[in-house]
Amino acid sequence: MDELELLKKDWKKEDASRYPKLTYNEIYKMILKKSSSIVKWIFIISILEFVLWSAISFGLKDAEYNKRFDSYHAENIITPFIVLGYIVLAYFFYKFFMNYKNISATDNAKVLMENILKTRRTVKQYVGFNLIYLALSSFIILGIQFNRDEEMLGYIENASANGELLKFYAVTILVTVAAVAILIALILGFYYLIYGILLKRLNSNYKELKKLEL
Amino acid sequence: MNKELEHSFVEQLEKHQNIVHKVCRLYTNNQDAHNDLFQEITIQLWRAFPKFRGDAKFSTWMYRVGLNTAITLYRKSKRRVNTQDFDAIQFKIKADEYDDTEEEQLKLLYKAVHQLNDIEKALVFLYLEDKNYKEISETMGISEVNARVKMNRVKKKLRTILNP
Numbered sequence: 001m002d003e004l005e006l007l008k009k010d011w012k013k014e015d016a017s018r019y020p021k022l023t024y025n026e027i028y029k030m031i032l033k034k035s036s037s038i039v040k041w042i043f044i045i046s047i048l049e050f051v052l053w054s055a056i057s058f059g060l061k062d063a064e065y066n067k068r069f070d071s072y073h074a075e076n077i078i079t080p081f082i083v084l085g086y087i088v089l090a091y092f093f094y095k096f097f098m099n100y101k102n103i104s105a106t107d108n109a110k111v112l113m114e115n116i117l118k119t120r121r122t123v124k125q126y127v128g129f130n131l132i133y134l135a136l137s138s139f140i141i142l143g144i145q146f147n148r149d150e151e152m153l154g155y156i157e158n159a160s161a162n163g164e165l166l167k168f169y170a171v172t173i174l175v176t177v178a179a180v181a182i183l184i185a186l187i188l189g190f191y192y193l194i195y196g197i198l199l200k201r202l203n204s205n206y207k208e209l210k211k212l213e214l
Numbered sequence: 215m216n217k218e219l220e221h222s223f224v225e226q227l228e229k230h231q232n233i234v235h236k237v238c239r240l241y242t243n244n245q246d247a248h249n250d251l252f253q254e255i256t257i258q259l260w261r262a263f264p265k266f267r268g269d270a271k272f273s274t275w276m277y278r279v280g281l282n283t284a285i286t287l288y289r290k291s292k293r294r295v296n297t298q299d300f301d302a303i304q305f306k307i308k309a310d311e312y313d314d315t316e317e318e319q320l321k322l323l324y325k326a327v328h329q330l331n332d333i334e335k336a337l338v339f340l341y342l343e344d345k346n347y348k349e350i351s352e353t354m355g356i357s358e359v360n361a362r363v364k365m366n367r368v369k370k371k372l373r374t375i376l377n378p
Contacts, residue, residue, distance in 0.1 A: 003372055004341060006316070007323045011236075011342040019235040022252075027224050027231070030253050031260040037287040105258045105279045105287060106265060109336065110355025112282050201332070205285055208333040212360040 039103055039116060041198065046096060046123045053130045054089055069141075072148040077140060085133065092126040113206040120199065127191065131184050138180050142173070223263045226272050227256065233273060234259075236343070237280040240335050241288075243328065255283045277340065278353050285332045326375040334368045341365060 069078075099119040105112065145152045146169075159168035227234075234255050238248040259279050266275055327338055333354070340350045350365075351358040 002369070003323055003376065004338070004369060006319065007327070008342050008344075010320050014232055019232055019239075022228065022231055024224055024228050027227050027256060028220070030256040031220070031224065033253060033257060035254060035257045035261070036289055037254060037258065037283070038289045039287060041289065104262065104265075105282045106262045106275065107282075108278070108353055108355035109282055109285055109333075112286055116286065202286060205332050208331060209354065209356060212356050212364050 038198070038202065042116065042120060043100060045194070045198070046100075046119070049123055049127065050089070050093060050096070053127065056130075071150075072144050074144045074148065077144065081137065081140070088129055088133075089126075092122055092129070096122045096126075110206075110209050113202060113209070116202060117199075117206065120195070124191075124195075127187075131187065135180050135184065138176060142176050219264065223260055227259065227276075230273050230276055233276045233343075234280055237284050237339065240327065240339050241284040241332070251284060251288055254288050255280050258283045258287060274349075277343070277345070281336050281339065281353065285336055322376055323372070326372050329375055330368065330371065334364075334371070337361070337365055337368055 096119060099115065099122055103112065103115045103119065107115065146156070156165065156168065159165050234252055235248075237255065238251045242248045242251050259276065262275075262279055266272070327335065330338065336354060337350060340353060345353070347358045347361045347365075351361040354361065356364070
């Protein structure tokens, strides 16, 4: 006999000893409890990310070194950059929320997985945008400092007098590139770990379903 | 949430609870994990219940939410199936119901099913529940042809596990 037919024969025996029999009250108590589903965790972590990145992007505005920044009078460059940051945040947050609302346990398995992954992808894109934003703003600030920071102008003058102007520019730019690269690598590494853990099973199950379509 | 809705939900779930127990049986391997998963499926069912229109059978609708919870939504991975910990006692196979070989074979079969991955288990579950390929394909979101092909592969895989 086919193995599964043998199993099916046994599977269908629903005698009382086989499964616990929960009472009405036991089930009622269960519906009052809180879920600990992956969707809830994704929601919490995503909201934290939005908060964290918004705090980093915009909170810096009030930081101490910003007072020095004010002396550059570079508002015409900085303000559009900040406005762009807000618009992008609003866009991603809206997209995230719409995706989140679409997650429903009554969809078929594949659609449910796709909707969860889509929600995650929105947040991932937001983080990606912030990393690019971080790198770009570092270089824009460096550029402004080369032109307008008094301390920097002093160094440039010195270097120029010693005939090492090119070397000074090269070293400063390289150090900035390296610092930004290391920071981005650290952040990406952290993300890789978090999502590796959080979405490992979901990803592998989704891949398994996708594989069936090939 | 109104009391009538609560009452109607709990009453129906009480009646059809074996479906949830069966999902838990396939996806967990001890009583704690079983209860945990049962709890989470109940919450997910309850949350989705206001959208349940009654155009599908309550039990059919339960298969979908139950499997989705087990495969995708449930998170406590440390308590998930580890075949080494497989505990046949949970299934209370009564020795006097079977002759020795059949009982032994069933034990091995359950053990083999536990070694399948989440998606394969879902297919086996729906198959054991006498769902046709149309329903299987609709529940999983794959085509009917692919459901058939995959089911045949799962059968082969089980055979390989049983007769290495």
